[in-house]
Amino acid sequence: MTLALRDQASACGKIILLGEHSVVYGHPALAAGLRRGLILRARPLADRHAPMELAIPGWNLDLRLLASSDHPVVRACLEVLAHCDAPVTGWRIEGDVGLPSGAGLGSSAALSVALARLAIDPEGPEPDTDAVVEASMVGERIFHGTPSGLDSEVAARGGVNAFARGQGCEPVRLAAPxxxxxxxxxxxxxxxxxxxxxxxxxxxxxxxxxxxxxxxxxxxxxxxxxxxxxxxxxxxxxxxxxxxxxxxxxxxxxxxxxxxxxxxxxxxxxxxxxxxxxxxxxxxxxxxxxxxxxxxxxxxxxxxxxxxxxxxxxxxxxxxxx
Amino acid sequence: MTLALRDQASACGKIILLGEHSVVYGHPALAAGLRRGLILRARPLADRHAPMELAIPGWNLDLRLLASSDHPVVRACLEVLAHCDAPVTGWRIEGDVGLPSGAGLGSSAALSVALARLAIDPEGPEPDTDAVVEASMVGERIFHGTPSGLDSEVAARGGVNAFARGQGCEPVRLAAPxxxxxxxxxxxxxxxxxxxxxxxxxxxxxxxxxxxxxxxxxxxxxxxxxxxxxxxxxxxxxxxxxxxxxxxxxxxxxxxxxxxxxxxxxxxxxxxxxxxxxxxxxxxxxxxxxxxxxxxxxxxxxxxxxxxxxxxxxxxxxxxxx
Known part of the structure; x- marks a missing residue:
């Protein structure tokens, strides 16, 4: 375990462009990453043993990440941090958001993706996207039980993605914005x-x-x-x-x-x-x-x-x- | 040719309940007769050689049925009357309507059906519905070129009818109004x-x-x-x-x-x-x-x-x- 985090990391929101509902029946769907997603910034607390703090005013979140909490955001963040072998004390993380939470725009995946990017190998190069998605899924399972992984993929990769049940995500090239x-x-x-x-x-x-x-x-x-x-x-x-x-x-x-x-x-x-x-x-x-x-x-x-x-x-x- | 008409006759309007457009591709549709259709009343003119008059104030019609006219209503009515071997002079026909014209509610078929009922064998029993539909179609062809016959069937029969391209009309029994x-x-x-x-x-x-x-x-x-x-x-x-x-x-x-x-x-x-x-x-x-x-x-x-x-x-x- 390191005691470091990156200074800053971001993630996309997600919007389903086409194919919601029919995707449940095996048909394909298209989802796009929303660059107005989430930016997290981390700074060390004076007391390195104090519980981690998470403040995202735009989503009305101001939490201390205590292992005793049953708040789903706290539980999800602690699971992601543990998965990434990251510190769970001594830091304050503040978030700027560009989308509302709870509106189907992938806010929970944006949080876990950005958090994974703060936490994975913080002194090394930009973390591998597959590793970020994998860490995000640990948090998404707290929120959604058995998530499809789409939200995490789109939050981490951005762009437009095609997906179908059991076939994962495939990037779609846009000829025009x-x-x-x-x-x-x-x-x-x-x-x-x-x-x-x-x-x-x-x-x-x-x-x-x-x-x-x-x-x-x-x-x-x-x-x-x-x-x-x-x-x-x-x-x-x-x-x-x-x-x-x-x-x-x-x-x-x-x-x-x-x-x-x-x-x-x-x-x-x-x-x-x-x-x-x-x-x-x-x-x-x-x-x-x-x-x-x-x-x-x-x-x-x-x-x-x-x-x-x-x-x-x-x-x-x-x-x-x- | 007789010089008589019935005193009064009526016809239904028509409303497509379900299946418009897909009926063009061979799928079935359902249409209902609207009892608020048209009632025609005929009374003899003093001059039995004066041109027939047709007045339907609710549809803004006040016409003399002159063979020289190119008004489609005049032409259609004269064709229906000729088909029925009925007089084309000496009568005034007035109409009370229960539906607007030109709104897709079968007003032209209601007119030709009611007119055929005034005109077919006016001193005999109620005319046979098939004969009424046949006479109505003579008028409908003036209005619509190659009508499907649905409007005439529904105007003459009322009730709910199922129809499909090339298969004609079939009455549907309603369990409840x-x-x-x-x-x-x-x-x-x-x-x-x-x-x-x-x-x-x-x-x-x-x-x-x-x-x-x-x-x-x-x-x-x-x-x-x-x-x-x-x-x-x-x-x-x-x-x-x-x-x-x-x-x-x-x-x-x-x-x-x-x-x-x-x-x-x-x-x-x-x-x-x-x-x-x-x-x-x-x-x-x-x-x-x-x-x-x-x-x-x-x-x-x-x-x-x-x-x-x-x-x-x-x-x-x-x-x-x-």
């Missing part, structure tokens, strides 16, 4: 309930819902090709179709529908929910940064109560071409 | 444009759109069984899914989406567009007449400009159990 406006709804998402709801609807109407899931899967394959070739119009059209198919699965929500309609009215080329739905976030896909700025301005004007709260304020993010 | 609120959008429908738009989207993304069309077709089969067994919850759930699938085909419209959202907020169990979409009408499906009244009241309050205009005023209609 994607300009998104992320729109948290302020309505809590209910992943388990919604996944179960889709399954129940499929059990009731298999001949209706199975083809819808097939369409969702085919849509992701086609959209991936369009992303790789820089065919923005196709990506946008398919993202809009995806929103309607997700609605047919029963996982949208009036607040998400409202945000999507507003974004389209203010110049977005497409808008859809992301993740489990039933709350959580939607995103708008814009052709240019100027369009994204217009969507943000329109949302601020028409839904000022969301824009005023940092937990629900829409924000623009660019997914870089690779 | 269906309570609808018909909601004209006031936006002109564009049947040809929308049918072509679906085809273009299918040509671009066959692996996405073909399964959506399959889902639409399977949905109609399942919903028909639910209508026959009186399983209202299933009918409503599938009608809502149908609206999302139609949106995925690209045929909804913000005004239709708005009307559907309003109807659901005011107590409808389901709401969807009907017919070609892109304008035209939507309908709400309600569990009880009281629910339908609440939806009507809510629409009148929130969209008073639509309610104030007879061409766009929402109206409740009951499809009887059989």
């Amino acid at each position: 994607l300009h998104l406006v992320v729109m948290p709804s302020g309505v809590p998402r209910q992943t388990g309930t919604l996944v179960a709801g889709v399954r129940a609807r499929r059990d009731r109407y298999p001949r209706v819902i199975d083809p819808v899931l097939d369409a969702c899967g085919a849509l992701v394959v086609r959209a991936r090709a369009a992303i790789e070739s820089g065919d923005f119009g196709t990506v946008a059209e398919l993202a809009n179709v995806a929103q309607e198919l997700l609605s047919a699965l029963g996982v949208s929500h009036p607040v998400l529908d409202d945000l999507c309609a507003l974004a389209l009215r203010h110049g977005a080329a497409a808008a859809k929910l992301t993740g489990a739905g039933g709350g959580g976030c939607a995103f708008a896909l814009c052709e240019t940064p100027a369009d994204a700025a217009k969507v943000l301005a329109g949302l601020a004007r028409e839904r000022p109560e969301l824009a005023a709260d940092p937990r629900t304020a829409p924000f623009a993010v660019e997914i870089d071409a690779t | 269906l309570h609808l609120v018909v909601m004209p959008s006031g936006v002109p429908r564009q049947t040809g444009t929308l049918v072509a738009g679906v085809r273009a989207r299918r040509d671009r993304y066959p692996r996405v759109i073909d399964p959506v069309l399959d889902a639409c077709g399977a949905l109609v089969v399942r919903a028909r069984a639910a209508i026959e067994s009186g399983d209202f919850g299933t009918v409503a759930e599938l009608a809502n899914v149908a609206q999302e699938l139609l949106s995925a085909l690209g045929v909804s419209h913000p005004v239709l989406d708005d009307l559907c959202a309003l109807a659901l907020r005011h107590g409808a169990a389901a709401a969807k567009l009907t017919g070609a979409g892109g304008g035209g009408c939507a309908f709400a499906l309600c569990e009880t007449p009281a629910d339908a009244a609440k939806v009507l009241a809510g629409l009148a309050r929130e969209r008073p400009e639509l309610a104030a205009d007879p061409r766009t005023a929402p109206f409740a209609v009951e499809i009887d159990a059989t």
Whole structure:
């Protein structure tokens, strides 16, 4: 065990672009890293035996990492640090965030990835990404039981990734950047309930819902090709179709529908929910940064109560071409 | 040729319940007769050689049936009367309507069916329905080129009918009445444009759109069984899914989406567009007449400009159990 940590490390947030829900049935999905994620900075405490401190004001976290705690963030951080053979006393870690927590944007994976990067071999070169993902998964298991690993992969690697159940992640090359406006709804998402709801609807109407899931899967394959070739119009059209198919699965929500309609009215080329739905976030896909700025301005004007709260304020993010 | 007409005859309007657009690709659809259709009353003119008059104030029609006219209503009516071996002079026909014209609710078929009923063997028994449909088709061809015959069948027979391309109409037995609120959008429908738009989207993304069309077709089969067994919850759930699938085909419209959202907020169990979409009408499906009244009241309050205009005023209609 060393007593050191790196000074600073960061991780991406995550947004599912396409394929949520159908991915449960073996179809592919696409997720992107959000560079507005988390930056952690570490500085030594005067008392090197004092418990580690973790303060992330943007997520309302101000914790001491005590082994006796049953706070999931404390438990996850201690597990990650132990996995990395890192100190668990004598440091204060402060975090700057660029995304809300608990909104399906991969905040827990961003935390464990950034923490692993602070902790793995802090006096050596930048840690290997596979090792970072592995350490992050130790924390993710505390939060999510049996996580797919997608969030950790995207938090560590950024960019756009294709994934399918049992096949892991594959980086997707973007021919052109994607300009998104992320729109948290302020309505809590209910992943388990919604996944179960889709399954129940499929059990009731298999001949209706199975083809819808097939369409969702085919849509992701086609959209991936369009992303790789820089065919923005196709990506946008398919993202809009995806929103309607997700609605047919029963996982949208009036607040998400409202945000999507507003974004389209203010110049977005497409808008859809992301993740489990039933709350959580939607995103708008814009052709240019100027369009994204217009969507943000329109949302601020028409839904000022969301824009005023940092937990629900829409924000623009660019997914870089690779 | 006789110089007589019946005193009075009526016909139903038509509303497509489920299966619009996918019916173009060979899948089944369901349509219902709207008893609020058209009542025609005939009275002799003093001058038996004066041209026939047709006045339907609710559809803004006040016409003399002159052979020299190129007004499609005049031409269609004269063709129907000639087909029925009926007089074309000496009568005034006045119509009371219960539905707007040009909204995809089968107004032209209602006119030709009611006219055929006035005209076929007016001193004999009620005319045979097949003969009425055949006469109506003579008029429908003037309006629509190569009509499917569905509108004429439903206008003449009422009730709920299943139909599929090349297979004609089949009556569906309802275990319980269906309570609808018909909601004209006031936006002109564009049947040809929308049918072509679906085809273009299918040509671009066959692996996405073909399964959506399959889902639409399977949905109609399942919903028909639910209508026959009186399983209202299933009918409503599938009608809502149908609206999302139609949106995925690209045929909804913000005004239709708005009307559907309003109807659901005011107590409808389901709401969807009907017919070609892109304008035209939507309908709400309600569990009880009281629910339908609440939806009507809510629409009148929130969209008073639509309610104030007879061409766009929402109206409740009951499809009887059989």
